[in-house]
Amino acid sequence: MTDPRLTPIAASLPSSVPFVGPEAQERARNSAFDARLGANESVFGPSPRVAEAMVQTDIWKYGDPENHELRQALAAHHQIKSANIMVGEGIDGLLGYIARLFVAPGDHVVTSLGAYPTFNYHVAGYGGTLETVPYTVDHEDPAALFAKAKETQAKLVYLANPDNPMGTWHDGETLKKALDDLPQGTLLVLDEAYIDSAPTGTAPDIGPDDPRVIRMRTFSKAYGMAGARVGYAIGAAPLIDAFNKVRNHFGMNRAAQAGALAALQDQAHLASVLEQIATARTRIDRIARDNGLTTLPSATNFVAIDCGRDGAFAKAVLDGLIARGIFARMPFAAPQNRCIRISCGTQNDLDAFAAALPHALADANGG
Template sequence: MSSADDLVREEVKSISPYNAGLTIEEVRSRYGAETISKLGSNENPLGPSPTVQAAIVHALAGVHLYPDPAGNELRGALAGRLGVAADRIVLGNGSEDLLSVICRTVLRPGDTMVTLYPSFPLHEDYAALMGSSVERIGLKDDLSIDVQGLIDAVARMPRMVMFANPMNPVGAWLTGGELRRVVDALRPGTLLVVDEAYVEYARGEDYADAAELLKDVDLPWIVLRTFSKAWGLAGLRLGYGVLGNASLGSFLDRVRTPFNANLLAQVAARAALEDTAHVEKVVELAVGERERVAACLRSKGLRVAPSKGNFLFFDCRENAVAFCERLLRQGLIVKPWKQPGYESFVRVSVGTPADNDRFLHVLSQA
């Protein structure tokens, strides 16, 4: 009897399993910890707007029916918020679903995809699954983005340029001027994909909204966003893309599954968009706690990357997997980074003040 190894494509064998991290239940079962702080997945510790639960309960009567495959009501709400036409918005089962859809639509065997490194692993994995090669643009010594290296790579006309801004896992970001320089290096044969999963947390004049910056650029581009982070809907899985032109969306629609944005997710997202005050509260907490925790880490002599996300990336000065294992035994979930060159780095999410205090206390003991 032949093994699965004989059937699976080589591209699939080449990628590593995604490190999704441990759940609260897994940590409680494995380590017996009574109090658990989950700071490994960049979730919103305050949860969604209270209006979301009421909207979901109201929508339960319709779960026996398929959702609107186009998500017209939600796309209309997003279009009004962003000032774009609704046919320039595409929905996904989380923005990571759209990463896969985009790669399957555009990339071919032998193509090159340029990304920043260390990266959100799925940026690289979905490109590799299509038989494309990945060109990584690494960080500078101060853990900032090598902007000139990125511009040089873009100028070589890869098939796709895809990166997160702010970067995941680092938190580093391109300023408006830097992003404009990258755009100026683009040519029509390259698709630019900017993953703005953490855009709500990226406050300050030194950060530019990519959808706004690109709105008049007559080149192919997509800006991805998600309801999983600041909006607090991670468990419902809903992301969206803003497209440079509607014609690209018609091709993405041929590749995505017809009902990839479920009914409850669409309803919850519409309700969440109506409560911007709640998101402001979420972001204010995260930004304040991010700076407080970063200052504490630096006071311990640890190297911490500047961040505009709801997380921090720091060098624990030992093997990160072993380090994080010790924290798990005390009920604290953080993420060890495993990509080559960064095996001593840890990404910790910004949680509630109480969870952050627990993290800093356990860190001191570790």
């Protein structure tokens, strides 16, 4: 029963969840997963300094609505001004604010078919019309995205580099050149959630005050703080200030603010995590090959394994893994949904995955 008092947009929206959480799946199967490899969390965890900083926080105090200390530290880290940085409740929260600022009913927004569903959720939530372009050889295609933006006079175009769910990436120079064809009036939302684990040169060399682009970064991936909800946007100062029109000013968790600051200050821990990610990527590739499968190159903390057939087959493999206690996910759209997506895990996690995969494949092959 829809409440008759809802706005027309709200009434038209489904009560949907972009992703079902692993806890809900565990409740449904009445058993905990043995390996949590589905949400691209960092099982390697945050710096030990994060827990110290969080536990020392006076949680009875509201967080600083200006996120002053964290923004100052991020500005120093990136050698930009704090006026170019907006801290928010994860990239998800920031994407919601961006959609709210730019998307009114009838506005067009461009993304890749099968890219991040939560971005699409926010765009639809404000009445926007999504336009999609297919991946090109499992890469997001900047030229095609920007051409579609021009064709549809899009307000926003979304591009993740490195990409989720495929793990592929473009080098920064390629992206920077592609920007020449971004139409005037379109803002590029460049999701760099996975940039920390990407090769040097993947982040395009564009100034923070470039009004064409807003970049999204996070402490949820390589920094190991997904549960803390700390993301930030880098963009031109007037655009950054526009978040103050709509954001939940006191929305940041105070311990998360302190934890993110501590995480940023422990770059040695980040470096060690990046080594563990690299080791895990190699191991996942090895496990795939041991089972006659191939993987896509990855600049992220996960690897897409090509199951070699169609989406139904990959879904059967995925179901077989989940039935065996391995939480994983897969791309939504064809032909990328021939793959399953495995987050980098510990040696134990990947042992469990290696043990389960042959059985899941056998099931999918009809036993």
